[in-house]
Amino acid sequence: MPARVHDTRVIAREERAPGVMMVTIQAPALSAAVFPGQFVMAELPSGCAAAVALAIYDAYDDIVSLLFFITGPRTRELAALAAGDSLALLGPLGNGFDLRDAPADVAIAAGGVGIASVLLPARELVRRRSRVRLFYGARSAALLVERERFVQAGCEVTLATEDGSEGLRGYVTDALEASAPAKLLLACGPTPMLRAVAQIATRTRVPAQLCLEETFGCGVGGCWGCVVPVAATSPRAPRFPSNEAGISYARICREGPVFMAEELRW
Amino acid sequence: MVSAEDARDVDLSVRIGGLRLRYPTMMGSGCYGSGEEFARFADLARIGAIVLKSVTRLPRLGNPMPRIVHTPSGMLNAIGLQNPGIDWYLEHEIGKLAERPCAIIGSVAGFSVGEYVEVTQRLAERPEIDAIELNVSCPNVASEGETFACDSRATSEVVSAARAATRKPLIVKLSPNVTDITVIAREAESAGADALAVINTVRGMAIDVERARPRLGNVAGGLSGPAIRPIAVLAVYEAARAVRIPIIGQGGIASLSDALEFFLAGASAIGIGTANFTDPRVPERIVDGLAEHLAGQGARSISEIVGRANVGFADVHQYEGDAG
Ligand SMILES: Cc1cc2nc3c(=O)[nH]c(=O)nc-3n(C[C@H](O)[C@H](O)[C@H](O)COP(=O)(O)O)c2cc1C
Numbered sequence: 001m002p003a004r005v006h007d008t009r010v011i012a013r014e015e016r017a018p019g020v021m022m023v024t025i026q027a028p029a030l031s032a033a034v035f036p037g038q039f040v041m042a043e044l045p046s047g048c049a050a051a052v053a054l055a056i057y058d059a060y061d062d063i064v065s066l067l068f069f070i071t072g073p074r075t076r077e078l079a080a081l082a083a084g085d086s087l088a089l090l091g092p093l094g095n096g097f098d099l100r101d102a103p104a105d106v107a108i109a110a111g112g113v114g115i116a117s118v119l120l121p122a123r124e125l126v127r128r129r130s131r132v133r134l135f136y137g138a139r140s141a142a143l144l145v146e147r148e149r150f151v152q153a154g155c156e157v158t159l160a161t162e163d164g165s166e167g168l169r170g171y172v173t174d175a176l177e178a179s180a181p182a183k184l185l186l187a188c189g190p191t192p193m194l195r196a197v198a199q200i201a202t203r204t205r206v207p208a209q210l211c212l213e214e215t216f217g218c219g220v221g222g223c224w225g226c227v228v229p230v231a232a233t234s235p236r237a238p239r240f241p242s243n244e245a246g247i248s249y250a251r252i253c254r255e256g257p258v259f260m261a262e263e264l265r266w
Numbered sequence: 267m268v269s270a271e272d273a274r275d276v277d278l279s280v281r282i283g284g285l286r287l288r289y290p291t292m293m294g295s296g297c298y299g300s301g302e303e304f305a306r307f308a309d310l311a312r313i314g315a316i317v318l319k320s321v322t323r324l325p326r327l328g329n330p331m332p333r334i335v336h337t338p339s340g341m342l343n344a345i346g347l348q349n350p351g352i353d354w355y356l357e358h359e360i361g362k363l364a365e366r367p368c369a370i371i372g373s374v375a376g377f378s379v380g381e382y383v384e385v386t387q388r389l390a391e392r393p394e395i396d397a398i399e400l401n402v403s404c405p406n407v408a409s410e411g412e413t414f415a416c417d418s419r420a421t422s423e424v425v426s427a428a429r430a431a432t433r434k435p436l437i438v439k440l441s442p443n444v445t446d447i448t449v450i451a452r453e454a455e456s457a458g459a460d461a462l463a464v465i466n467t468v469r470g471m472a473i474d475v476e477r478a479r480p481r482l483g484n485v486a487g488g489l490s491g492p493a494i495r496p497i498a499v500l501a502v503y504e505a506a507r508a509v510r511i512p513i514i515g516q517g518g519i520a521s522l523s524d525a526l527e528f529f530l531a532g533a534s535a536i537g538i539g540t541a542n543f544t545d546p547r548v549p550e551r552i553v554d555g556l557a558e559h560l561a562g563q564g565a566r567s568i569s570e571i572v573g574r575a576n577v578g579f580a581d582v583h584q585y586e587g588d589a590g
């Protein structure tokens with residue numbers, strides 16, 4: 001089903017940790033259409049600024065849930081939504097993870113709010129009988145929201161915190177590196193973390209699919225505000241223009257947000 | 267109560283040179299791709315025109331990231347005119363435009379008069395293109411970026427040359443980053459422009475205070491959205507008093523009431539850019555709202571309200587006189 005504007009209603013809103021919000025909405029058509037790794041553009045009730053790109057955390061029955069961090073005035077406005085409020089969502093947008101031939105052993109690395117993009121692929125992989133190991137990192141224990149949900153989904157969960165308040169002390173990539181390489185790596189989180197994941201993937205020769213985060217303008221491919229350098233030979237590169245170094249800029253919202261680690265030239 | 271029938275009878279069409287638009291709404295250059303990106307969410311048959319993303323003679327990779335920063339009631343962008351260049355554009359992209367159910371306006375950017383002329387001519391000779399907009403006001407490309415729209419001699423030269431290169435309607439897009447917009451507006455008119463697009467983005471900057479670094483990869487960018495609306499309304503008001511050609515007012519239009527401000531200030535048509543990032547249904551809502559509003563006022567066409575708020579400028583001396 002193609003993306004469109006969905007006029008939805010908020011069912012619940014909950015602060016899962018300081019500054020981490022979960023908004024649950026009733027959106028049957030959206031819920032039925034979504035692929036793991038896709039996102040929506042959420043319209044602000046004030047209409048004063050561009051819509052906010054949010055990962056689709058979960059989708060089941062006629063429900064969609066969004067998990068996000070309050071990072072500024074726009075996400076604060078969304079965080080103020082209450083049960084019963086209406087919310088317009090544009091989506092589902094972007095190309096999600098490619099799970100077509102799910103290998104037997106998959107590792108997923110999530111950093112901070114990156115956890116919001118990996119529940120749907122994790123569940124889909126488990127359904128296809130893959131062993132799924134989740135490596136989940138945050139600054140401190142309180143910010144490791146939703147970990148039980150991944151256990152319930154059938155994942156083996158390893159935690160890491162920067163302050164050592166839970167799990168391994170250090171970055172999620174440290175935990176990933178300390179484990180046996182999987183056959184496929186999925187990752188979502190801040191850019192420095194994704195770069196580190198890409199290096200691990202290269203070193204261990206594991207294909208990696210990275211779900212990138214960026215500040216979006218339109219979210220639908222119309223403004224070229226969300227690009228990432230990719231090899232001009234990549235199937236996701238716009239065929240033109242590329243520079244002498246063979247680099248081209250692809251739109252994260254349209255060609256992504258999921259890219260293969262080896263096609264990125266960042 | 268306004269009936270749907272009354273609203274349907276209102277004439278919203280406008281003329282830009284020889285081009286007639288069914289609706290007075292144009293999607294701002296650089297904000298709407300080629301229309302394909304938004305066609306899934308918006309009914310293109312219910313907008314007047316799409317202004318395509320600006321094209322240059324040679325391909326441009328554009329600016330480094332980040333290219334967008336959200337600011338109060340608006341956003342800064344510094345895309346840097348990423349585009350495939352005119353050769354590739356004509357060969358691979360322009361053919362797809364034939365199916366659009368609205369007018370298509372090509373936008374031309376450049377770094378010399380020669381480049382503007384070449385791209386204008388090659389774009390305008392294509393049947394898919396109904397009119398040309400000269401982007402002489404992009405704030406996001408290196409030093410020479412805005413020289414054209416900020417210098418009346420340069421504006422005059424580039425507009426005359428482009429005028430000689432095509433007979434299709436020619437729109438000149440002006441920058442708000444000038445001391446007196448009426449000077450440039452008059453130059454563009456006398457050099458042969460059929461219409462003026464007022465305004466392009468307002469130069470701006472944002473700093474990440476934790477990292478003590480500019481937020482945009484290009485350092486400076488162009489501000490758009492509701493934050494610039496009052497600046498745009500005044501620019502339209504002033505330009506409309508200075509020239510007789512139609513003005514396409516734009517800058518922060520997101521609702522019917524915003525659109526009305528621009529028509530009342532003297533715009534014959536409006537541009538909608540950033541509001542599409544809020545909700546792609548905005549242009550259609552504005553068109554519906556305009557028809558209903560005009561019908562409610564007993565007006566038969568949009569032209570009846572153009573410039574209606576024009577009361578000149580307050581005469582300060584009068585008050586000084588009273589005080590003395
Ligand atoms: C992301 C973005 C890209 C833009 N690119 C162009 C461009 O390539 N050429 C141009 O003439 N104007 C460009 N503009 C300016 C818009 O067309 C419009 O004039 C301006 O944003 C003010 O209107 P708005 O507040 O409705 O967006 C761009 C604006 C934005 C936000």
Ligand code: FES
Binds near residue numbers: 222251
């Ligand atoms: S956000 Fe506009 S192209 Fe991606």
